Amino acid sequence: MAWLLTGQALADALQVKVAEPYVEIHTGPGRGYPVFHVVERHAPLTLIRERAGWVQVHTPRGRTGWVPRDALALTLDGTGQAPVMEDGLKRFNGGQWQLSVLMGELEGARSLSAAAGYQFTDNLLAEVMFSQASGPYANNRLLDINVQHQLFPQWRVSPYVMLGTGKIHIEPRATLVQPDNRDERLVHVGGGVRIGLSRGFVLRAEYRNYVLFTQEDDNRNLEEWKLGFAVLF
Amino acid sequence: METRICRAVLTALLLLPVAGQAADDGAVNVRDADAGSVLDPRIERRRIHEADIDTENFEVGAYAGVLAIDNFSSEPLVGLRLGYHINEDVFLEAQASMSKAGDTSFEKLNAGVQLLTDDQREYRAYEAAVGYNLLPGEAFFGDGRAFNTSLYLIGGAGVTDFAGDQRFTLNLGAGYRVLMNDWLSLRLDMRDHIFDLDTFGSNDTTHNLELSLGLGAFF
Known part of the structure; x- marks a missing residue:
């Protein structure tokens, strides 16, 4: 009776039909989990949730297990076509949020950055980044907004250029003689490369050149290298 | 329960050999099981996108x-x-x-x-x-x-x-x-x-x- 009740509860659930001779159901979301059940051709699968590239399904015989998302391509939906899968590369483009964490080096100081960005078009992304750089002489905190332009967004390895502005807070180490904390405005240019590693996951490396508008006569130049990850959703 | 259903389905198939053959001649990909069958292929007629699945x-x-x-x-x-x-x-x-x-x-x-x-x-x-x-x-x-x-x-x-x-x-x-x-x-x-x-x-x-x-x- 269980499968009937569940079937009713999931009446408006997502269902597909197996189109291959059979689909193997694993006990967990990973390639190593044992196959404990098999669903034959034409039998329906109810799709419950997707996690880390695996889909939890409910079978007509009342079992619940996991299939790799690739297995969905071997099924048919109610219209007789395979479900529309999200293309890995396509997820790197257009209308989505991006969270990044990067590590780097800012003029001899180790820097750590966190950023949130929004992709407006295939090419254009706006981002707010907070960085902290702890060096032997000072603690620096940077907050900047930047615009990134991807030159070839359809490529898996995609170069970009950026332009931004922001503020830096410089806090000299207390062990030095009587320095003052300073706030300076800055602009920066930079470039980098994004490498799509897997669905919604990008490796990101970039170079930035900052110009600080100091209160002294001369502007200061700072260089920074960064390497990190971005998650897209 | 499952064995009882299986028996019911098998009995139904035995009793209706002609109907079964007729169905095979028609649509090859659609098996015309009744609503109580374990294999009920009549799923909702809608397009499914991977993005619809709860991630x-x-x-x-x-x-x-x-x-x-x-x-x-x-x-x-x-x-x-x-x-x-x-x-x-x-x-x-x-x-x-x-x-x-x-x-x-x-x-x-x-x-x-x-x-x-x-x-x-x-x-x-x-x-x-x-x-x-x-x-x-x-x-x-x-x-x-x-x-x-x-x-x-x-x-x-x-x-x-x-x-x-x-x-x-x-x-x-x-x-x-x-x-x-x-x-x-x-x-x-x-x-x-x-x-x-x-x-x-x-x-x-x-x-x-x-x-x-x-x-x-x-x-």
Whole structure:
């Protein structure tokens, strides 16, 4: 009776039909989990949730297990076509949020950055980044907004250029003689490369050149290298 | 129950051999089973997009444990974390934790001496890490329950606010995750937080060990 009740509860659930001779159901979301059940051709699968590239399904015989998302391509939906899968590369483009964490080096100081960005078009992304750089002489905190332009967004390895502005807070180490904390405005240019590693996951490396508008006569130049990850959703 | 249904279906098929053949001649891909059949191919006629499936790649959690701050004492620690599971092998995690250092041995032996102010003893760490599910598996409880588990390695970097300064911090460790049900995780974490501390004259690399137990929820 269980499968009937569940079937009713999931009446408006997502269902597909197996189109291959059979689909193997694993006990967990990973390639190593044992196959404990098999669903034959034409039998329906109810799709419950997707996690880390695996889909939890409910079978007509009342079992619940996991299939790799690739297995969905071997099924048919109610219209007789395979479900529309999200293309890995396509997820790197257009209308989505991006969270990044990067590590780097800012003029001899180790820097750590966190950023949130929004992709407006295939090419254009706006981002707010907070960085902290702890060096032997000072603690620096940077907050900047930047615009990134991807030159070839359809490529898996995609170069970009950026332009931004922001503020830096410089806090000299207390062990030095009587320095003052300073706030300076800055602009920066930079470039980098994004490498799509897997669905919604990008490796990101970039170079930035900052110009600080100091209160002294001369502007200061700072260089920074960064390497990190971005998650897209 | 299932055998009874099977028997019913088989009997129905035996009684209707002609109808079955007729169906085979028609639409090849559609099996015309009745509504009570185990194999009911009549699913809702709609286009399905992978994006319609409820994705649960994020894991949010809280944890509590013990932090042994090098040269200081072992103190309670609490923290929050947010993780993102990229695939079955790799996940990313950001975490914030807080604790408070006690007295050093030197301070205990020399009553009245205070090397740090009360504020400087506050420990705050903000870290990012990449985890790798090295040994995924199942754990069994009795003969009727199985839990999905994973032994993972994890490491990353962050900033620690301690002893009056912000310190670049590397972290390295391992943990064990047990999924209590489809969305609730129980985690045991061991982590080494490595940063340089110059409070005692020279710039020493310190290893600060954390042992914590946490709960998480996938969403």
